[in-house]
Amino acid sequence: MAERSQTAPEAGNDMGNDEAIGGNVSKYMVFPTGYCGQPKKGHLVFDACFESGNLGRVDQVSEFEYDLFIRPDTCNPRFRVWFNFTVENVKESQRVIFNIVNFSKTKSLYRDGMAPMVKSTSRPKWQRLPPKNVYYYRCPDHRKNYVMSFAFCFDREDDIYQFAYCYPYTYTRFQHYLDSLQKRNMDYFFREQLGQSVQQRQLDLLTITSPDNLREGTEQKVVFITGRVHPGETPSSFVCQGIIDFLISQHPIARVLREHLVFKIAPMLNPDGVYLGNYRCSLMGFDLNRHWLDPSPWAHPTLHGVKQLIIQMYNDPKTSLEFYIDIHAHSTMMNGFMYGNIFEDEERFQRQAIFPKLLCQNAEDFSFSSTSFNRDAVKAGTGRRFLGGLLDHTSYCYTLEVSFYSYITGGTTVAVPYTEEAYMKLGRNVARTFLDYYRLNPMVEKMAVPMPRLRKEKNPPYKYPLLRGPASNYQDGKGDKKSSVNHKDPSNSF
Secondary structure, X not given: OOEEOOOOOOOOOOOOXXXXXXXXOOXXXXXXXXXXXXXXXXXXXXXXXXXXXXXXXXXXXXXXXXXXXXOOEOOEOOOOOXXXXXEEOOOOOEEEEEEEOOOOOOOOHHHHOOOOXXXXXXXXXXXXXXXXXXXXXXXXXXXXXXXXXEEEEEOOOOOOEEEEOOOOOXXXXXXXXXXXXXXXXXXXXXXXXXXXXXXXXXXXXXXXXXXXXXXXXXXXXXXXXXXXXXXXXXXXXXXXXXXXXXXXXXXXXXXXXXXXXXXXXXOOOOHHHHXXXXXXXXXXXXXXXXXXXXXXXXXXXXXXHHHHHHHHHHOOOOEEEEEEEEEEEEOOOOOEEEEEEOOOOHHHHHHHOHHHHHHHHHOOOEOOOOOEEXXXXXXXXXXXXXXXXXOOOOOEEEEEEEEOOEEEOOOOOOEEEOOHHHHHHHHHHHHHXXXXXXXXXXXXXXXXXXXXXXXXXXXXXXXXXXXXXXXXXXXXXOOOOOOOOOOOOHHHHO
């Protein structure tokens, strides 16, 4: 049953009780101040008690205006960015202003035209609100903190409306996706449980390669990809799904890549944080991407499991860990771009730039000019920095970032908002870039007409030798083994 809200606080008391937010609102009905009658249409009901939901508090400040408080990450009050909630019991043509008043970040893409996502029961496809209805500003009523306000008009009384920071991608959706892939019985797709989270959710590890590459004693060139270590960075999952979808397809490029490389993918490193609706942290309040140096098997079990596997592969003389790519989303920058490491060896440093340059040629939304290489002390515990120091000169470690909002193509200044499909397209282009890196393009022309194979069928009689070295003007590639989318303005739909 919906709960009755308390009276609105006095102006200026906005965040004094922020630390008291301990959970999500649950079917929370907001009554006007002083109202004592029966509930009726137009008394909005807010809810965030669902998977990946986040809304900690609602204050009605006037007839049309509501202050909304993000619930901080569990066990860590520092992070307040992700929101995802529903509103129901609306009146037709009811107009409101929602103010998100307790963001933990000041810099935001809301300054550059980003807008919240919205869908409703009768229009289940996520759409961005019109940017003209969104305002991001310092608010004197909230200790001059930055507030994001957006105006909205409810148009269908029977609909339940849902608002989110970005396209949600839940743990359950991810599990259903992997289940559907398993049912296809592809002989080049393997799923295993590498471990469990603190709350006993699965840490899935996918292996995508030709079965020939998994025979005992076979030398392997491995590309290791991880995602969603920061649970609120949902674009990471769409990019990762794009990579997976392409690699398991019957596209000739995908078939060549499977013949020559072994792809290991852990798409969701922080399943508890994803499920709980956190932005950056795990259940216990840890930013897992700062604990690669010494992950605890009980406090950071998913990270511990992945690190142990990577070290095991590194110590295997038959395995060359060629790439590590950790996929994230960025809250203040446009486009896709990469972070890499700095090395004293100039040749190694230059070789590290090859893959992002090739990706820039393949993906219109990827920016090499935004790609940077650093060794900031604050990044020391990240996967990119730790593994960059652990692995030898034949391995390259990157963080792949993609904007929460949009990309700007070369020669223009127009921001093109990302869609779910555009994020997945970036993933497909990441996968395709390995073909250019390893100069496997001639192999594509030799591929036979694509024919799906099941595990019960015989292995293919052919196996191409692995070509070494990246495609570029740089010399001495990796060295020897170690001994677009149509974007429509959704404003008319609501």
